[in-house]
Amino acid sequence: MEQLLLRLDTLPAGIRTAVRNQGGGHANHSLFWQTLAPASQGGKPAGALAAAIARTFGGQDKLEDQIRSAALSVFGSGWAWLSLDAAGKLILDTAPNQDSPFVAKRHPLLGTDAWEHAYYLKYQNRRAEYLGAILHVINWDFVSQRFSELAQ
Secondary structure, three states: OHHHHHHHOOOOOHHHHHHHHHHHHHHHHHHHHHOOOOOOOOOOOOHHHHHHHHHHHOOOHHHHHHHHHHHHHHOOOOEEEEEEOOOOOEEEEEOOOOHHHHHHHOOOEEEEEEOHHHHHHHOOOOOOHHHHHHHHOOOOOHHHHHHHHHHH
């Protein structure tokens, strides 16, 4: 799916939207589930990722503040993404609906689901409260390992 999304512009026009929406949803959620951990195991970024976060964002706390702000800025449904660009630089941005960083030729490291279905049962319309909670259950070991593999 990643390869299809990375070269979405080369697919036949008749299937491009379906691949973007359905494939993006699959890729986004597949990564999302892997980036979650029990609250007691959330941890912090390590190694090269921790250093890159410090250089790019000024540290984990500032990154988390920016993730919350980005996800709160999503109008309607979408995602806040921490991704790696082709030059190996960390990028934090948002995408509507099921759009994926792959479409922009970036590799996602961490996606924060800002769709209402991600939080409504527990938080109703309190997206900010959900975003504060979800950052405590990020599997930073997984995200750090993914960064190390992709940054090579």
